[in-house]
Amino acid sequence: MMRRDLCLRVIARQITDADxxxxxxxxxxxxxxxxxxxxxxxxHGAMGxxxxxxxxxxxxxxxxxxxxLDGDGSLLMNxxxxxxxxxxxxxxxxxxxxxxxxxxxxxxxxxxxxxxxxFAGFARAAGYRNVHEFSxxxxxxxxxxxxxxxxxxxxxxxxxxxxxxxxxxxSRLHGPQVRQAFRDALANT
Amino acid sequence: MASGAIATESRATDGLSGASIxxxxxxxxxxxxxxxxxxxxxxxxxxxxxxxxxxxxxxICKEDEGIxxxxxxxxxxxxxxxxxxxxxxxxxxxxxxxxxxxYSLPICMMVGLLEKEPGVPPRxxxxxxxxxxxxILEAMGVAYHEIEEEADVAKIRPAIDDAYARQHPVVLxxxxxxx
Numbered sequence: 001m002m003r004r005d006l007c008l009r010v011i012a013r014q015i016t017d018a019d020x021x022x023x024x025x026x027x028x029x030x031x032x033x034x035x036x037x038x039x040x041x042x043x044h045g046a047m048g049x050x051x052x053x054x055x056x057x058x059x060x061x062x063x064x065x066x067x068x069l070d071g072d073g074s075l076l077m078n079x080x081x082x083x084x085x086x087x088x089x090x091x092x093x094x095x096x097x098x099x100x101x102x103x104x105x106x107x108x109x110x111x112x113x114x115x116x117x118x119f120a121g122f123a124r125a126a127g128y129r130n131v132h133e134f135s136x137x138x139x140x141x142x143x144x145x146x147x148x149x150x151x152x153x154x155x156x157x158x159x160x161x162x163x164x165x166x167x168x169x170x171s172r173l174h175g176p177q178v179r180q181a182f183r184d185a186l187a188n189t
Numbered sequence: 190m191a192s193g194a195i196a197t198e199s200r201a202t203d204g205l206s207g208a209s210i211x212x213x214x215x216x217x218x219x220x221x222x223x224x225x226x227x228x229x230x231x232x233x234x235x236x237x238x239x240x241x242x243x244x245x246x247x248x249i250c251k252e253d254e255g256i257x258x259x260x261x262x263x264x265x266x267x268x269x270x271x272x273x274x275x276x277x278x279x280x281x282x283x284x285x286x287x288x289x290x291x292y293s294l295p296i297c298m299m300v301g302l303l304e305k306e307p308g309v310p311p312r313x314x315x316x317x318x319x320x321x322x323x324x325i326l327e328a329m330g331v332a333y334h335e336i337e338e339e340a341d342v343a344k345i346r347p348a349i350d351d352a353y354a355r356q357h358p359v360v361l362x363x364x365x366x367x368x
Contacts, residue, residue, distance in 0.1 A: 041261075041264070043292060044257065044287075044288070045256075045257075045260070045284065045286075045287030045288030045289075045291065045292055046253065046256075046257075046283050046284045046286075046287040046288060048253075049253065049254070049256065049257035049260075049284060049288065050257075051257075052253075052254045052255075052256070052257025052258050052260075052261070053257045053258070053260050053261040053264075054261060055257070055258050055261060056257060056258035056259060056260060056261020056262040056263075056264070056265065056269065057261040057262075057264060057265050058261075059221060059245075059247070059258070059261070059262060059265075059267070060220075060261060060262045060264070060265025060266065060267040061265045078251070078253075078254060080249065080250025080251045080254060081250070081254055083250050084247070084248070084249045084250055084254055084258075087248060088247050174292070179292060182264065183264055186264055186265065186266075187266065
């Protein structure tokens with residue numbers, strides 16, 4: 001098991017100013033502290049839809065890598081997204097899941113199938129081009145560069161520990177100023 | 190009131206042309222059609238669209254996925270059209286609420302009205318699942334247009350252009366099977 005914040009720091013070192021990053025809920029609050037950037041797309045409107053927003057961005061902007069930092073509970077709410085993304089097959093689409101086994105932003109209750117379901121198995125069966133799973137930070141750090149250098153759609157399951165309490169000011173994720181900043185940044189670059 | 194007691198009012202109709210609707214979709218600069226199949230629009234719209242290179246068809250598993258995909262496309266400066274039936278619209282109400290309405294995004298939806306009687310206004314349908322659609326959209330503040338006759342096809346492009354110009358969602362209700 002890995003610490004999510006350390007995994008995110010590893011990812012952040014690979015991200016360029018041209019990349020669009022789509023993080024969800026608890027991961028998004030961690031990510032904002034680690035890598036604030038106008039091309040963070042944070043406003044998804046409904047739980048589970050981050051990967052769908054990311055797919056739309058990837059189809060609409062094939063010149064950029066789109067990296068979605070999903071949650072396991074969020075992905076369970078929209079499992080069909082795996083099939084849709086695999087069939088649409090944008091080469092610039094990279095789907096990470098922080099698997100902590102809990103609905104962390106909603107009280108830390110366990111997800112259904114915790115420890116039993118295989119998210120990498122779901123992605124592989126759905127038809128993702130490249131599928132990886134990691135539970136050791138050093139190995140993830142060693143391979144992340146190659147994963148982001150190969151064509152997508154790629155799926156990466158990160159086995160992480162539930163994190164502790166977190167300050168969650170949701171206006172940081174979907175306040176009007178956050179949404180406008182993202183739109184302006186994407187339109188102007 | 191029992192559904193059988195609801196009055197129905199037939200309107201003079203001359204049918205709908207799928208080719209005309211597709212022409213308007215293309216004229217509206219739609220780059221992507223995102224769809225779960227709908228029996229009302231299956232043959233007249235989805236099947237011919239599937240055979241075209243442009244707009245590109247993205248087949249989805251569930252309708253609310255399409256709300257997210259259209260949002261991402263809108264942010265990217267591309268136009269999407271979500272082609273579904275009203276059961277999928279009803280299933281996606283939270284996504285419409287959160288993504289399309291609260292974020293003021295131009296999510297354009299073309300919605301086949303499953304089991305609506307041709308020539309009968311949706312509110313006067315004998316089908317509960319049809320009658321409730323327009324009142325729900327009004328309660329949500331979502332603009333909609335009925336596309337029932339060939340003359341209604343001219344509403345499509347202005348509705349989509351307005352959605353993008355003023356940044357709001359719009360629903361185009363397909364009331365009969367296009368030829």
